[in-house]
Amino acid sequence: MKRVTIEPVSRIEGHAKITIQLNDSGQVENAELHVTQVRGFEKLTEGRPYYEMPGITARICGICPISHLLASAKACDAILAVKVPPAARKLRELVHCAQFVQSHALSFFYLSSPDLILGMDAYPATRNVLGVIASHPELARDGIELRKFGLQVIEWLGQERVHSSWIVPGGVKSPMSAATRDKILAELPKVRQIAEKTLQFFKSASDAFKDDIAKFGCFPTMYLGMVNAKGELQLYDGNLRFRGADDGIVADQIAPDDYASFISEATLRNSYLKAPFYKPSGLEGMYRVGPLARLNTADRCGTPHADKELNEFHQRFGKPAHSAFLYHHARLIEIIYALERIETLLADENILDDHVRATAGVNSLEGVGMIEAPRGVLIHHYKVNAEGAITWANLIVATGHNNLAMNKSVKQVATEYVRGDKIQEGMLNRVSAVVRAYDPCLSCSTHTDGTLDIGIRLLSQTGELLDQI
Amino acid sequence: MKKVKVATVWLDGCSGCHMSLLDMDALIISLAQKIDIVYGPLVDAQEFPEDVDVTLVEGAVSSQDDLSRVQTIRQRSRLVISVGDCAVTGNVPAMRNSIPVNKLLQRVYVEGADTNKAIPTDRVPALLKTVRPVSEYVKVDYCLPGCPPPAKNITSMITNLLEGRKPEANLTVKFG
Numbered sequence: 006m007k008r009v010t011i012e013p014v015s016r017i018e019g020h021a022k023i024t025i026q027l028n029d030s031g032q033v034e035n036a037e038l039h040v041t042q043v044r045g046f047e048k049l050t051e052g053r054p055y056y057e058m059p060g061i062t063a064r065i066c067g068i069c070p071i072s073h074l075l076a077s078a079k080a081c082d083a084i085l086a087v088k089v090p091p092a093a094r095k096l097r098e099l100v101h102c103a104q105f106v107q108s109h110a111l112s113f114f115y116l117s118s119p120d121l122i123l124g125m126d127a128y129p130a131t132r133n134v135l136g137v138i139a140s141h142p143e144l145a146r147d148g149i150e151l152r153k154f155g156l157q158v159i160e161w162l163g164q165e166r167v168h169s170s171w172i173v174p175g176g177v178k179s180p181m182s183a184a185t186r187d188k189i190l191a192e193l194p195k196v197r198q199i200a201e202k203t204l205q206f207f208k209s210a211s212d213a214f215k216d217d218i219a220k221f222g223c224f225p226t227m228y229l230g231m232v233n234a235k236g237e238l239q240l241y242d243g244n245l246r247f248r249g250a251d252d253g254i255v256a257d258q259i260a261p262d263d264y265a266s267f268i269s270e271a272t273l274r275n276s277y278l279k280a281p282f283y284k285p286s287g288l289e290g291m292y293r294v295g296p297l298a299r300l301n302t303a304d305r306c307g308t309p310h311a312d313k314e315l316n317e318f319h320q321r322f323g324k325p326a327h328s329a330f331l332y333h334h335a336r337l338i339e340i341i342y343a344l345e346r347i348e349t350l351l352a353d354e355n356i357l358d359d360h361v362r363a364t365a366g367v368n369s370l371e372g373v374g375m376i377e378a379p380r381g382v383l384i385h386h387y388k389v390n391a392e393g394a395i396t397w398a399n400l401i402v403a404t405g406h407n408n409l410a411m412n413k414s415v416k417q418v419a420t421e422y423v424r425g426d427k428i429q430e431g432m433l434n435r436v437s438a439v440v441r442a443y444d445p446c447l448s449c450s451t452h453t454d455g456t457l458d459i460g461i462r463l464l465s466q467t468g469e470l471l472d473q474i
Numbered sequence: 475m476k477k478v479k480v481a482t483v484w485l486d487g488c489s490g491c492h493m494s495l496l497d498m499d500a501l502i503i504s505l506a507q508k509i510d511i512v513y514g515p516l517v518d519a520q521e522f523p524e525d526v527d528v529t530l531v532e533g534a535v536s537s538q539d540d541l542s543r544v545q546t547i548r549q550r551s552r553l554v555i556s557v558g559d560c561a562v563t564g565n566v567p568a569m570r571n572s573i574p575v576n577k578l579l580q581r582v583y584v585e586g587a588d589t590n591k592a593i594p595t596d597r598v599p600a601l602l603k604t605v606r607p608v609s610e611y612v613k614v615d616y617c618l619p620g621c622p623p624p625a626k627n628i629t630s631m632i633t634n635l636l637e638g639r640k641p642e643a644n645l646t647v648k649f650g
Contacts, residue, residue: 011520012520013520015515015517015518015519015520016515016516016517016518017515018489018515019489020484020539022597024597039596039597039598040598041537041539041597041598041599042486042536042537043579043582043598043601044486044536044567044570045570045573045578045579045581045582047581047582047586048570048573048577048578048581048582049569049570049573049578050569061566061569064488064490064565064566064621065488066488066489066490067487067488067489067490067491067492067493067494067622068488068489068490068493070488070490111493111496115496115516116516129518129519130512130517130518130519132517132518133511133516133517133518134502134516135502135506135510135511135517138502138503138506139506142503145503146500146503149499149500149502149503150500152496152499153499153500156497166493166494166497166625167490167493167494167497167622168490168621168622269588269589270586270587270588270589271587271588271589271590272583272584272587272589272590272591272592272593272594273590273594274590274592274594274595274596275594275596275597275598276594276598277594277598279582279583279586279587282589284588288589399586434518
């Protein structure tokens with residue numbers, strides 16, 4: 006028996022490593038993903054006033070801080086027992102959609118496009134965003150523009166691109182001006198064109214990956230996503246739905262407060278990332294979240310262009326579509342959806358209302374806030390004392406939901422591609438690439454304080470180092 | 475012209491500083507003419523290279539892995555720059571410093587789990603007792619505070635170094 010370690014797993018958001026065990030004839034016996042960072046936000050926030058929680062938990066993740074700001078603010082809304090003013094609700098969804106655009110653009114263009122454009126076996130030293138800039142400058146420029154658009158909207162509304170403090174318990178800090186609305190509107194046609202062009206490019210290029218699609222984390226699981234009462238995709242507000250591998254609905258319209266009746270968490274011996282599962286099925290209850298899961302779970306997006314793409318997606322890949330490779334495709338459809346939502350929200354006259362914050366004291370000693378973060382369902386659950394100090398906090402983060410499925414995907418890709426006792430870099434890059442497809446955010450998922458380092462080492466049965474990359 | 479070798483490292487932080495680095499937007503296209511990113515979360519190198527010109531470190535030192543990493547980085551880099559409040563002061567990750575490590579892990583993996591209640595031990599690095607700034611373990615040449623430092627502060631630091639100037643001490647300093 007030999008063991009190969011990939012450390013660090015590169016071009017992902019966080020610290021992880023992968024170990025692959027080979028038997029004596031050089032075949033893969035097992036493969037595991039280890040997340041190597043833990044930070045303990047559940048513990049270190051004890052005693053803090055609830056209104057500090059959005060600001061503190063935003064520091065879980067600098068890529069999608071808006072996700073934590075929103076989930077946290079929603080949990081605080083529940084503690085205040087207030088209804089957020091309508092304009093604030095719309096502004097929160099607007100800034101959330103902007104975040105989807107920037108976060109998905111980062112994942113696609115900066116982290117994964119080197120594999121997709123330059124190739125899984127491309128020279129590792131230039132298989133990165135600078136390599137894409139050199140070889141495909143127009144595509145790179147599009148990616149930069151799309152990411153910049155999302156971040157500019159965040160900055161125009163919240164003053165800062167990263168760790169804005171604009172989203173607060175009860176609403177948002179300040180209304181949107183007509184000038185800001187008009188600036189965003191002026192940018193929209195250009196970015197919608199980029200999003201459309203990129204999706205068409207990906208669709209034509211993905212034929213080349215036909216074989217990979219069937220081997221890249223391609224297996225039946227349940228899917229979890231947030232939907233509205235009509236079963237449409239929702240990013241900011243809605244209830245949970247589990248859809249089965251056979252496309253049947255397993256559980257529907259689960260309110261945020263009820264999450265714990267359906268989701269349990271298991272600790273893994275070999276990872277700082279816990280593994281949630283569908284409670285009624287026990288540890289067998291593997292499900293996935295994120296772009297692919299959302300598109301599998303919802304009946305439709307609810308915006309015309311995204312729905313057209315969604316129909317085509319399911320016609321081509323089945324419903325539900327099971328390959329993790331298709332997370333990339335789903336991400337690009339969601340960018341289109343987010344841009345359509347931004348346009349719709351900006352057309353709403355009331356979005357400029359200046360009443361954007363409800364104020365109250367502590368009216369409930371417990372609150373749950375739930376949203377769809379770019380990487381999947383995010384839940385913040387707090388308990389406070391009468392003074393509003395946190396006595397208990399639980400955070401269930403998108404990447405955690407995918408833990409069991411990422412492990413299974415790593416094993417599938419390793420079994421398909423890793424051969425013999427001589428490691429080839431391209432084999433191992435494919436193993437990393439399937440992790441990248443999930444776009445794991447390990448700084449989020451290990452809000453328990455941690456790091457995902459991925460490197461690859463080949464060890465003998467006795468643990469002796471035979472080879473490494 | 476020989477390209478300058480730049481590494482970026484992410485220890486215990488949120489990656490917000492790396493995001494602020496990317497917030498240079500299209501400037502990265504012209505910068506790509508002058509620098510190679512030889513290590514970091516954006517590229518595929520598995521080993522920290524031997525002869526790096528400038529290493530930007532985001533995050534505080536929190537685990538055994540982080541500690542051995544900063545030592546390697548220091549040995550192999552001409553300049554080490556602490557980027558962001560976590561690297562400079564410990565910031566939010568250091569909020570755990572008043573809590574014994576075992577209590578923290580107990581809360582997350584035993585009390586915070588429904589199944590397999592146990593603290594992970596297999597192939598995960600041990601946490602240090604407290605989270606410390608990078609400069610407590612190795613010499614740091616420049617500090618760029620902020621949570622995150624504004625993009626213009628990061629790009630101005632890089633541009634100054636590329637043009638052979640000492641980074642300006644009178645940058646608009648921003649903590650938090």
